Amino acid sequence: MQNEITLLIEGGLYSRLDKAADEIRLVTIGPSFPGHPLQCKLEKVSLKDVKPDYASFVLSNGLAAQTPRQAKERWAVSLGVRPDLPPKGADQFSCSVPAPNRYRFKWGDFAALSDITLNGEVVSVTANLESALRARAGDDAFGSRYKLWIDAICINQVDDQEMAHQVQKMREIYSGAWPADINHAFQFLRILASLQEDQRNLDRLQTESGEPSRGTYFCALDEPMRQEYWFRLWVIQELIMGASSTVLRLGNHVIDWSTFCKGIGVLYHGSNWFIKDLELQREFKSRGILHDVAWQTYSIHLVHQDLRPLSCFDEEGTNRIGFRRLLDIANSAECRDVRDKVFALVGMMNSAVSADIMEAYEFEPPRLFAAVARAFITHTNALEPLRSGNPWGRCKGFIFDEVVGLGAPEAGFFKWDKQRIVQCPSCRSAYGDSEAKSSALWHTLLLSIVAKGRRAQQRHAALLSLPSTFVAALPQFQKRGWDWLVGQRGYYFKWKQRRYAHDDFMLGEERLRSFFTDVIPQDAEELTYTEVYCSSQRAELRVGDKIAIVFGCSTPLVIRPAGDKFEVVGEAYVQGFMDGEALVLMESEACDMQSFIFR
Known part of the structure; x- marks a missing residue:
């Protein structure tokens, strides 16, 4: 009966939770025997049932108005517990929790896990989760009074009212829980995260210490980042709201979320991303892999560009995640019920907005999505949701x-479909002469924005002299010592193909190619060309x-x-x-x- 657990439900099959007592359900892990289902117990507890010493600590330190995470972390520091920091130099460590006499609640304390499916009293779980639960069953820290919150077990999945209430509490539950080990971690990232600012060049690191390449690290990092884990919306919510309380596990190796993000961030430092490409080639060759293999970048970018900053927002107790950002997160991830594109994210919304949305919990998707847009419009007193969706009203x-005219749409990742170009029947420029049209062109191609959302300046007209091919660009980049752009050999095709597809597009009586040159001016600056290279965008209408x-x-x-x-x-x-x-x-x-x- 592998990948199942037997669940004993205290008080009958999902008896009602008492909202006034702020009740939730928690799982207590029982004994584990090979070949038999893991025995677990589900019981109700009250989050208001705090011990006097913890209540006194919260009040005396002015933490009553702070988030549960902030209060918990201050409590952890006072106890000398730092579950996010392993021993220096260690590549594995046990999850640290408070001693039983310092639990916050009269009934004990809890950690949080997610990712299982409920099926009566016999619960089918993923192999990863079952392994994690069995590991915890043998962990001395998880006794009868140290429990787990597991969303799909601890919430009655067939009670819409309870689902609506408990989903709203997820921010409090995740941020108030102690760390619980979940799958995925990388020894490699510990090395990178430990580097000081002036050490974050991978070439220098290899020269001085032989790290990080030993023929395995980048391939090892690729495999776990391909797991479906990173594409599941409820997991994304857990990572964002758990943040520093989250610990990732890979076999017997674990890493805290902060170190995980910091290590990945080093890959984006200087020219490291391109050094990574060279290291991958060496690793593939050493493994006898001679054909091109695409390295998983989606999850890496998701962590660095999305999850890390979002978890910082929540950890700081701010409400900076707007409608558009939430929509981007929902679109990029998967869930079993399309309505969870909304409910898996309510913990990251403004509380007033989420309260209105939860009233629509039983709506069918079209009415639900309209209600979401209407709630954001009402509470922000602005029509910004119109920019990203189709609201009611x-x-x-x-x-x-x-x-009246269209450029070539992108056909997959590698080319543009020239056959679908629609030439303008006529062009009366609203901008003036050819020079004015040139200015309007490069502003439009950049959407007038460059790195970090900054407004484009006149120097960014450099886009019009960004060489159309890497063959034309390379000697000019090398002559100027522009190492980062030299390293773009494997990525420059995007700009080349885009230029090729649109060279004959007509702007009035002039072809688009006439506005460009392949010659970089003598006084050009690398920063400017790097910004325009990274910032050119397109749209499909x-x-x-x-x-x-x-x-x-x-x-x-x-x-x-x-x-x-x-x-x-x-x-x-x-x-x-x-x-x-x-x-x-x-x-x-x-x-x-x-x-x-x-x-």
């Missing part, structure tokens, strides 16, 4: 342009789409007629009309205000 604004200003939304929108209603395609970048300039068109009666109904 009627809005006012005006149309000031229409899409349809002929007939409208460009509209909707009052209350901070950017123009691309909207698509759908009968007597409209759909929102997304936000639009229109050079010269990003800071309210289009309002002049309405004031001059060149455009008329109208109502839009978005379906």
